[in-house]
Amino acid sequence: MAKILAVDDSASMRQMVSFTLKQQGHQVTDAVDGQDALAKAKSGSFDLVITDVNMPKMDGITLVRELRALPAFKGVPILLLTTESAVEKKQEGKKAGATGWLVKPFDPDQLLSTIKKVLG
Amino acid sequence: MGVDLSQFLQTFFEESFEGLDIMEAGLLELDPGAPDIETLHNVFRAAHSIKGGSGTFGLSQVSEFTHRLETLLDRLREGEQAVTPENISALLESVDCLRGMLEAARDGTEHDTAAQAAVEARLDAELGNPTAPAAPPGGGAADGGPTGGPGGGGGWRIRFAPEPYLFTTGNDPLRIFSALEELGEVTVVADLTGLPPLEALDAEECRLAWTLELRGDADEAAVREVFEWVEDDAELEITPLAEAAGGAAASAPVSSSPPVAASALAATVPAPAGGGASAAPGAAKKGGAGAAAASSIRVDTGKIDVLIDMVGELVITQSMLSQVGKEFSAERLEELQDGLAQLERNTRELQDSVMRIRMVPISFAYSRLPRIVHDVSRGLGKEVELVLEGEQTELDKTVMEKIIDPLVHLVRNAVDHGVEPPEERRAAGKPETGTLRIEAYHKGGNIIIEITDDGRGINRAKLLEKARAAGLVDARSEPPDEQIYELIFHPGLSTHDEATEYSGRGVGMDVVKRNIRELSGNISVHSEPGKGTVLTISLPLTLSILDGQLFRVGDETYIVPLVSIIESLQIQPDRVSGLSGEVELYHWREGYIPMIRLHELFGVVHRANEGDEDGEEVSEAGLLVVVEDDNRHVGLRVDELLDQQQVVIKSLEENFLSVPGFAGATILGNGMVALILDIAGLVDLGREASAQAAGVASESAAAAKRAAVDESQDYLSFVIGDEEYAVDVRRVQEIRGWEAPTPIPNAPPHVHGVVNLRGAMPLILDMRTRFGLPRRESYESAVVILVRVKDDGEDQLVGLVVDAPSAVHTLSRRQIRSAPQMRRQGGDVVRGLANVDEKIVIVLDVDRLFGEEERAVSEQQVMA
Numbered sequence: 001m002a003k004i005l006a007v008d009d010s011a012s013m014r015q016m017v018s019f020t021l022k023q024q025g026h027q028v029t030d031a032v033d034g035q036d037a038l039a040k041a042k043s044g045s046f047d048l049v050i051t052d053v054n055m056p057k058m059d060g061i062t063l064v065r066e067l068r069a070l071p072a073f074k075g076v077p078i079l080l081l082t083t084e085s086a087v088e089k090k091q092e093g094k095k096a097g098a099t100g101w102l103v104k105p106f107d108p109d110q111l112l113s114t115i116k117k118v119l120g
Numbered sequence: 121m122g123v124d125l126s127q128f129l130q131t132f133f134e135e136s137f138e139g140l141d142i143m144e145a146g147l148l149e150l151d152p153g154a155p156d157i158e159t160l161h162n163v164f165r166a167a168h169s170i171k172g173g174s175g176t177f178g179l180s181q182v183s184e185f186t187h188r189l190e191t192l193l194d195r196l197r198e199g200e201q202a203v204t205p206e207n208i209s210a211l212l213e214s215v216d217c218l219r220g221m222l223e224a225a226r227d228g229t230e231h232d233t234a235a236q237a238a239v240e241a242r243l244d245a246e247l248g249n250p251t252a253p254a255a256p257p258g259g260g261a262a263d264g265g266p267t268g269g270p271g272g273g274g275g276w277r278i279r280f281a282p283e284p285y286l287f288t289t290g291n292d293p294l295r296i297f298s299a300l301e302e303l304g305e306v307t308v309v310a311d312l313t314g315l316p317p318l319e320a321l322d323a324e325e326c327r328l329a330w331t332l333e334l335r336g337d338a339d340e341a342a343v344r345e346v347f348e349w350v351e352d353d354a355e356l357e358i359t360p361l362a363e364a365a366g367g368a369a370a371s372a373p374v375s376s377s378p379p380v381a382a383s384a385l386a387a388t389v390p391a392p393a394g395g396g397a398s399a400a401p402g403a404a405k406k407g408g409a410g411a412a413a414a415s416s417i418r419v420d421t422g423k424i425d426v427l428i429d430m431v432g433e434l435v436i437t438q439s440m441l442s443q444v445g446k447e448f449s450a451e452r453l454e455e456l457q458d459g460l461a462q463l464e465r466n467t468r469e470l471q472d473s474v475m476r477i478r479m480v481p482i483s484f485a486y487s488r489l490p491r492i493v494h495d496v497s498r499g500l501g502k503e504v505e506l507v508l509e510g511e512q513t514e515l516d517k518t519v520m521e522k523i524i525d526p527l528v529h530l531v532r533n534a535v536d537h538g539v540e541p542p543e544e545r546r547a548a549g550k551p552e553t554g555t556l557r558i559e560a561y562h563k564g565g566n567i568i569i570e571i572t573d574d575g576r577g578i579n580r581a582k583l584l585e586k587a588r589a590a591g592l593v594d595a596r597s598e599p600p601d602e603q604i605y606e607l608i609f610h611p612g613l614s615t616h617d618e619a620t621e622y623s624g625r626g627v628g629m630d631v632v633k634r635n636i637r638e639l640s641g642n643i644s645v646h647s648e649p650g651k652g653t654v655l656t657i658s659l660p661l662t663l664s665i666l667d668g669q670l671f672r673v674g675d676e677t678y679i680v681p682l683v684s685i686i687e688s689l690q691i692q693p694d695r696v697s698g699l700s701g702e703v704e705l706y707h708w709r710e711g712y713i714p715m716i717r718l719h720e721l722f723g724v725v726h727r728a729n730e731g732d733e734d735g736e737e738v739s740e741a742g743l744l745v746v747v748e749d750d751n752r753h754v755g756l757r758v759d760e761l762l763d764q765q766q767v768v769i770k771s772l773e774e775n776f777l778s779v780p781g782f783a784g785a786t787i788l789g790n791g792m793v794a795l796i797l798d799i800a801g802l803v804d805l806g807r808e809a810s811a812q813a814a815g816v817a818s819e820s821a822a823a824a825k826r827a828a829v830d831e832s833q834d835y836l837s838f839v840i841g842d843e844e845y846a847v848d849v850r851r852v853q854e855i856r857g858w859e860a861p862t863p864i865p866n867a868p869p870h871v872h873g874v875v876n877l878r879g880a881m882p883l884i885l886d887m888r889t890r891f892g893l894p895r896r897e898s899y900e901s902a903v904v905i906l907v908r909v910k911d912d913g914e915d916q917l918v919g920l921v922v923d924a925p926s927a928v929h930t931l932s933r934r935q936i937r938s939a940p941q942m943r944r945q946g947g948d949v950v951r952g953l954a955n956v957d958e959k960i961v962i963v964l965d966v967d968r969l970f971g972e973e974e975r976a977v978s979e980q981q982v983m984a
Binding site: 081091118 | 135295
């Protein structure tokens with residue numbers, strides 16, 4: 001069981017991600033954009049962050065950069081949810097310090113097998 | 121694992137429709153010359169989310185369609201393509217199309233694929249690839265990325281030497297290796313040569329390298345995928361295991377990384393077979409049925425926090441009260457009272473906060489307006505700037521949903537009829553661009569929405585002319601402006617001679633008004649020629665709680681909405697028109713209103729106020745509560761007024777069945793159910809009766825119109841019993857004393873007989889009998905009024921036996937108010953009621969006195 005911060009501006013995606021993770025016994029905190037996530041990250045500790053890229057207020061890439069600047073998040077896995085049409089975002093995210101990515105659209109099984117790569 | 125994706129569909133639809141609204145608003149805001157990049161980003165993001173969600177939740181058609189949209193938006197956003205009016209309009213069309221697709225998916229209905237194809241073609245044209253088949257999003261097999269080399273067959277040797285910072289990226293070689301193990305058997309050999317001496321060792325740096333051997337038939341792409349996240353942070357060499365080259369390699373399927381969404385989804389959501397243009401996927405149909413029924417609301421977390429705080433306080437109050445209750449003694453009474461007061465406060469606050477959850481900002485309703493203004497003004501060649509104010513003003517969700525249509529209608533009307541074309545505005549010395557301002561704010565317990573345009577205003581003269589032609593306004597009367605402007609809400613009136621595509625068929629404003637009234641709201645209009653029009657909508661904050669006036673009829677408690685009460689007064693018997701029957705009139709504020717005795721209507725035994733110490737007579741007569749609906753008044757006779765309090769409306773229809781005359785019910789503090797009166801229904805009831813009478817009145821009014829040109833007319837009044845009646849003085853031929861008439865056999869009781877009068881043989885009618893009163897005991901002092909009546913174009917003379925002549929009154933036609941139907945005997949000859957010196961005079965239509973019965977008697981007489 002891990003503590004996971006799930007960030008997406010889309011409510012349906014948030015629901016899907018957190019429902020899937022919770023079913024596996026994980027503890028999930030939701031955030032609606034980068035700013036929200038950063039605030040929640042600062043006031044808690046997490047084993048994994050899963051974030052959308054394109055969000056209002058603060059995008060996912062900036063969030064990754066900000067999180068990596070926090071000592072508590074130095075080695076914490078951060079996964080980006082990117083889309084097929086934004087290949088360059090993977091590299092950009094990588095440079096910002098993301099651990100990996102998951103390409104939308106994905107289904108719950110793909111989500112679970114992906115997080116296995118960082119949570120074991 | 122089985123996660124049923126359809127459970128997220130409703131949320132997806134809701135957010136997608138919101139996203140479409142954002143897109144629409146953003147697109148309308150875009151200035152082709154200098155597009156605002158932030159707006160473009162917002163529009164793009166909304167499209168992007170819809171695409172991502174639709175792909176995830178199995179709506180592949182929506183996803184494919186949105187892909188085109190997104191591509192175009194991306195180009196605009198990146199400045200690769202200029203924003204033009206053409207591509208904005210193509211994008212707007214695709215927003216509409218997308219909305220249609222999503223609605224079809226949600227409702228499980230067929231989607232208009234022809235329209236979709238047309239919009240796709242337009243988007244493709246804008247994208248400059250007329251033939252382009254949409255690039256399959258979500259990774260079709262065609263663009264699955266690097267497909268890798270031939271299958272290794274026997275396996276792969278992998279040399280993996282990460283950069284020292286690898287750990288800081290969150291990647292862990294151990295996890296990568298265990299992922300690799302899923303592809304086959306793995307052996308790992310660590311290369312320790314990079315390790316520094318112990319004293320220089322930094323645990324956060326990765327100084328190891330590895331050589332791995334994977335045995336199995338995994339292809340290179342699959343292996344690369346495992347290392348995908350770290351290949352830029354490491355040296356990575358993947359070579360086939362030499363000794364295992366060849367073999368079964370050919371049979372390895374070419375699997376694409378990223379996994380194909382559609383096929384993977386098939387496991388959880390039944391995907392449409394064949395795809396193509398066959399409308400909504402089955403998955404959406406299934407999910408849609410549930411989605412359409414449920415309704416959800418987004419609530420600001422702040423509101424929830426407030427609620428939680430209050431519940432906390434409630435718990436504290438509860439524990440305090442239970443402590444008081446456990447060891448109660450008289451000394452603790454004050455504590456108990458404090459506790460109860462606190463409980464009351466908690467309850468009230470909790471109620472307020474819960475109600476606030478249902479409140480949503482009016483910006484939801486606003487969001488559709490820019491598009492309407494854009495489309496209508498463009499279509500008509502007008503320039504209109506829409507100014508929206510008070511977007512954060514909150515109102516009940518149901519009210520909000522129901523106000524959208526009327527609002528759209530009014531906005532469309534304002535652009536169509538209100539704002540003038542640019543030339544006309546220039547000629548009038550106004551700026552060419554018209555302004556349409558919509559403002560929402562709270563005032564008292566109401567939401568006010570003002571729709572103001574700076575257009576030409578309502579054509580008062582034309583409206584009046586039409587109203588006169590339609591017989592709604594008397595030809596000679598000049599009603600005040602407010603009354604004239606109110607006519608725009610009358611069904612069938614439009615000042616536009618030709619309907620445009622957008623409005624002007626004269627239907628609609630009445631519907632707007634009705635819709636608003638159904639929300640217990642009101643709409644009024646104010647207009648100034650050449651300057652513009654202001655429409656003001658007033659709506660209650662919520663529909664589920666109302667401020668009610670409780671009152672008692674017999675042993676029952678009823679409630680009327682406080683807002684509909686104009687006045688409550690003690691009934692003065694002399695102001696009640698002395699007509700017995702089902703509908704009575706009360707003389708109220710220079711007019712007459714129908715008076716409804718609620719105990720008769722509801723069939724309860726009424727009981728005067730016993731608790732009245734003075735035992736005043738007024739309590740016997742009861743109280744009159746004057747209520748209003750749509751400027752129509754009716755008086756309700758009740759036994760006693762009770763408290764005013766907020767009541768929660770419970771639907772009768774849901775809990776029992778719909779009962780005419782009642783808007784709902786509530787549960788009182790003592791647990792009893794009290795019914796809430798439906799004022800509109802009661803007013804209708806009062807009006808229904810009077811409408812029949814009005815039908816009678818309007819006939820005679822029409823006759824009078826033909827005959828008379830002047831406004832006023834003299835009437836001769838006379839007394840019968842306690843009432844004063846009047847007839848047109850021009851019809852009166854003679855007033856005579858009593859002279860016993862010659863009886864006529866088989867005549868109706870009110871026909872005394874005939875008298876011989878200089879060769880004429882007038883029928884003598886006993887008016888007492890005619891009006892259901894007992895006959896006089898003696899006729900010595902009776903008076904006979906001879907009047908001329910018209911029967912089928914011929915003049916007939918009849919004599920009316922009355923108690924005494926009274927006076928001559930000069931009455932204008934307007935003074936004679938049509939009376940509600942008088943169901944008592946004789947009501948059929950009443951033309952109307954007039955108020956003269958605080959008395960009611962019943963004006964008779966003399967022509968009606970000579971009816972079939974009289975004619976038969978008269979003919980019989982002539983033959984004899």
